[in-house]
Amino acid sequence: MTEEDRPSSPADLAPTTGKKPTAADDDRFECRACGHIYNPNKGDPTTKVIAGTPFSVLPETWKCPVCTAKKTAFSNIGTISNSEVSGFKENQGYGFGVNTMTQSQKSLLIYGGLGLGILLFLSLYTLN
Ligand SMILES: [Zn+2]
Helix, strand or coil: CCCCCCCCCHHHHCCCCCCCCCCCCCEEEEECCCCCEEECCCEECCCCECCCCCHHHCCCCCECCCCCCEHHHEEEEEEHHHCCCHHHHHHHHHHHHHHHHHHHHHHHHHHHHHHHHHHHHHHHHHHC
């Protein structure tokens, strides 16, 4: 990614809607100059980029809303799912629910099993 300065023509100002994005549409990009992260799911209110706009279709003239660095100063830091914790949290809650369930089931099994064992033991006695 060592692109030289391109002469900005008025055509570059128009959003490149017809272009096919090369990176994944939900890839986030981090500004190497200031650390600002462009999130395609949120867009960028400062530069009036609507939510759901992939970084790859942003106009070449788009600049970092924090430090006005060029688009080429941004580097791909991967998809959102890699760092979002919502899915992980869900799993944790699910695991916890299962754990409490198995705990009560365990105690039930222990006492129920003990009772059954005694009954079996007694029935064996009565048989003899
Ligand atoms: Zn920046």
